[in-house]
Amino acid sequence: MDRPRVPVAVLGASGYTGGELIRLLLEHPRAEIAYLGVRDGAERSLEAEHPFLAGRTDLALRDLDPAAAAAAASFVFIAMPHGLSAEQMPTLLGAGARVIDLGGDFRLAAEDYPEWYGFDHPCPELLDEAVYGLTELFTDRIVDARLVANPGCYPTPAILGVAPLLASGLVENGPVLVDGKSGLSGAGKSLTDAMMFSTSHESVRPYKVPRHQHTPEIERVLGLVAGGFAPPAIFVPHLVPQVRGVLCTSYVPLASDAVTTAELTACLEEAYEGRPFVQVLAPGGMVDTKRVRGANTIELQAVADRRTGQAVAIGAIDNLVKGAAGQAIQNFNVMNGFDEAEGLASVGVYP
């Protein structure tokens, strides 16, 4: 006997993240897609936008209407550029929906938005209510949340790698240097010269140095973990020539010369014991974005370098899965009392 399914809506169904949400929700035994909205107003078949989903559902993409979405579904996933979900949140929540926002509109404090996102937040009162959806760290708060701010793709491996070290006191609350590498799908479907195949192949390129909007997100959440004081962070992202995959290499000062790689490794293992999507690699293993492609898994590793007194924490994910749609569904599972791994692959498509 099939168990009942939760009717869900996807707002912003036309991008890569929207397509990945639909792919995963179609395979999810407890979700039923009830509404697909796009913000460009052009109604069309799902196949027209995502040919790889041809024939999988009859649902069409509709001109986005938050009230209609909340009427059709009790659960709403939002995958839209920043600024747009904040506008529609009061309507969605007011209609009784629970919402997971995959964009950046509810991850920071109100005063950060003008500087890092370039707009004044329209509903700052909701920022306090929003729960940061890094599932492994905030499960308890996610369970009952009405509004979850799903993490950014880079912050997910950066924070999951550094947070336990910081919480345990093995590293200082000092400057955190996060060097990120991302495949091209992380930048979305924008038709720009920088995203073209001929421009991107055989190319490693840093960008937005040092002003990427994931910087305050990393600082703020590490601050929560550290007990309030946010460590200063610098974040330098790089595009690498692959489609999926984000790897962050984070450098934090060790609390003392005596801290060993074995201690750092044990700290990560304890922090994530029993969590189905975290793989902690022993020293010597090579963390690899390829191994997690298509899966909700994160690979983590930590190393102590006495020469410079630095801990190096490395994390790798599939940016569209654990870095976006997969983690959103993991949160959906937690919010509905399902097994957190329900409907989510933990094994990647390899090679």
Add this chain to the structure above:
Amino acid sequence: MDRPRVPVAVLGASGYTGGELIRLLLEHPRAEIAYLGVRDGAERSLEAEHPFLAGRTDLALRDLDPAAAAAAASFVFIAMPHGLSAEQMPTLLGAGARVIDLGGDFRLAAEDYPEWYGFDHPCPELLDEAVYGLTELFTDRIVDARLVANPGCYPTPAILGVAPLLASGLVENGPVLVDGKSGLSGAGKSLTDAMMFSTSHESVRPYKVPRHQHTPEIERVLGLVAGGFAPPAIFVPHLVPQVRGVLCTSYVPLASDAVTTAELTACLEEAYEGRPFVQVLAPGGMVDTKRVRGANTIELQAVADRRTGQAVAIGAIDNLVKGAAGQAIQNFNVMNGFDEAEGLASVGVYP
């Protein structure tokens, strides 16, 4: 009227660096390849080893004999795994040859070899004589050198980016964190699972953390620049899915909060003014390995981050050209009194 050519030998002609040396030397108007040696003892045609060079020269690959090489050529390029060139150096120098060693055997102090390369140096007396061949920094010493230690691929962009900042006092002689990204050709022609296409595609992987042998090379040379005291360094290299290209992102503490990105940029511009292979990018531009592919050019950029008090210096090269064969020929030009750009492309094959 053609100008006279210098007869040169290439020892270790079968690898990627050997092939690139031959490609560049064939086009060089002042060099004449006189000897090609391989260490595996199997004599064969150049075409058998490097099909892309089919028909360009009749010279065969010969079982490597340093005395024969020095007899045939007054100038010797060595592109062999570490440990091998040190063994042959006394013979080569004793026969009167001038030598550029593209491996790591003459880049460090004698005491570093057991720890970082795993062998006791067989001719430590030559280490003092060897000149580190980072052309832009040590031109004056290279001119008359008998033995040049050509830099490693990662140290080239790391040091060229950080050294002027350190020498000018804009950054502290503090811990230097170098995060490197390299294409697969940097690892040479080894037939291992890690080098296969199916293993490497869609894969970012850190390796040898934090024990890569380029770490002491970066420390030592930055120490020379800083006036003797070597700053501690950590170096974390990553493989990215492309063939050519190395990009290093280096983090060093700013000397004061007042230092600006404009000052860092000006410092790099002054340091390399008039040098044909250095391109300093203004803030906002994206350094790109793709743009320098096939060329001896390095792209550099520096940014000040007041939030964390860090300078970020970014450098990108083609690892087989500026990171190996091209810089070796640049040194060859300097050692012979030729224009340093003789026979070397400064424009990459793009896209």
Add this chain to the structure above:
Amino acid sequence: MDRPRVPVAVLGASGYTGGELIRLLLEHPRAEIAYLGVRDGAERSLEAEHPFLAGRTDLALRDLDPAAAAAAASFVFIAMPHGLSAEQMPTLLGAGARVIDLGGDFRLAAEDYPEWYGFDHPCPELLDEAVYGLTELFTDRIVDARLVANPGCYPTPAILGVAPLLASGLVENGPVLVDGKSGLSGAGKSLTDAMMFSTSHESVRPYKVPRHQHTPEIERVLGLVAGGFAPPAIFVPHLVPQVRGVLCTSYVPLASDAVTTAELTACLEEAYEGRPFVQVLAPGGMVDTKRVRGANTIELQAVADRRTGQAVAIGAIDNLVKGAAGQAIQNFNVMNGFDEAEGLASVGVYP
């Protein structure tokens, strides 16, 4: 209540196909992996061979013993280089196992083996019994088969594209020209220079022209479809720089000038109506290996060219899924009376 699972063995568990079989079987609700054998004799953990499967099963890789495999499992998948499965087949069948052989040992007539595979077939009497496992064409015979010869990766899209046109009389039983393009995983895990990343990137290369062993397989099966007379075929495979994906472009003479693209399209649609893994694209759509990556789906398209009197049939699959492990499980489903799509994804991981 869970339905009972069939105990299965995988012989040749260390290659890419072996890994893909294990990945898919782990997710299959009606299969239970009971035995994993490797032919190199080195017992080791599954994780040691396939790190991406770390933690998914406690089963180790064992030195391959067909009797032990047949004792542990009622169903055996073989993913070994040609020549090896034929040797073990009598033991496996004699012990009562049903077998799906993913290699080429049971796809041809006995007289073809010396020429195309270089060995005399050790058990020619089993060749008549073996059923060719192109699921969509031979479902009826697969149901009760004891021994299924799973198709080659190239023949799958070539035959599925051409067979209906041939059976319907829209094309002649004339020379069939199959131009194949394959990602590198199709060549398996062999450590050769041709398989290295630096060798394969930016490279299109034809190989084994015109002597690839899939040639007689295509001829023979098209002959079955055409009523006995095998049309002469030429097959020219090419390596293209991607990991997964095979696309075949096949050219066959049209039966008359009057045949239209619409008729060819309708022919394919009718032939595969209701089959869950076949997508027939209308003219103008672009068949794409990317869209089927990780899925058991095949995309097909056919076009009539009056200028030359040729039909062009195009097919694209994931070589490790529909071209190997996925189709094997599809056959396993058919042989056990399960839904043919049980446990198999029809949507790829895109982009």
Add this chain to the structure above:
Amino acid sequence: MDRPRVPVAVLGASGYTGGELIRLLLEHPRAEIAYLGVRDGAERSLEAEHPFLAGRTDLALRDLDPAAAAAAASFVFIAMPHGLSAEQMPTLLGAGARVIDLGGDFRLAAEDYPEWYGFDHPCPELLDEAVYGLTELFTDRIVDARLVANPGCYPTPAILGVAPLLASGLVENGPVLVDGKSGLSGAGKSLTDAMMFSTSHESVRPYKVPRHQHTPEIERVLGLVAGGFAPPAIFVPHLVPQVRGVLCTSYVPLASDAVTTAELTACLEEAYEGRPFVQVLAPGGMVDTKRVRGANTIELQAVADRRTGQAVAIGAIDNLVKGAAGQAIQNFNVMNGFDEAEGLASVGVYP
């Protein structure tokens, strides 16, 4: 003493082909770039359009004016979308310039333009005068030409492979099937979803089947070679995930069963004996686009298949060099009486 340089203009300087022309002309000892025109009217620095050429020349991109171009330069290269060069040709020729058109406007007969290019040719009288610039086949006519129609990227390897076989009578003047594979740069700089990295990676896609405009070009030129009667041709191009490189696999009926691979190979070798850019591979060698990247070289191979009575001719080039800018400069050399290899690399950047 430097030899005098020919002042040249490039019209359509902003595309990939324009950039490659400028790259090669900057290195050419007998050419001097005197004019760079773009058709979008926006004057800008060369660096703004082609950052990889930063600092190599002070010449800016100007709003294209054919009269000004012809005044500044005696030689004009045109790299513009079809339809545009035909409009400007009378002005350019009237002003005394010699012109090499890299587009398709002068490759066909007047009656072909409405069907294949969608426009009526504005100056059909010039079509008879235009010489098809496949250098190795038409050198004698190119020498004195006023207007050269530079070949398309796909026709170059297709025709160079098939033409000698046809001219020698080893193959029939029957249907020619050309299966093409091209990297993404062949499609130019168009910002479409199909050209994005995330769309193109891990993707093989046929397109424009069977209506690509290179079809009549192949037919017409093979007709010239065959003595007038154009053999019917079908051409099916495919995009493969690399930047540079075109490989064509052409199938033509053998004239008799007695024709051998050795005869076909000898035919190609004789046809191109002494030509600096043609490499004929013996049977067993693998033609490879990678080996010719950045070079003006073409690799050719031919094989006889008695099973189907087909000759297979394979050719590989760098589409931006031998398939566009390089061959244009080769023709420029011929037209000016220079060595045909002047300023052109015959060795690719490998790996």
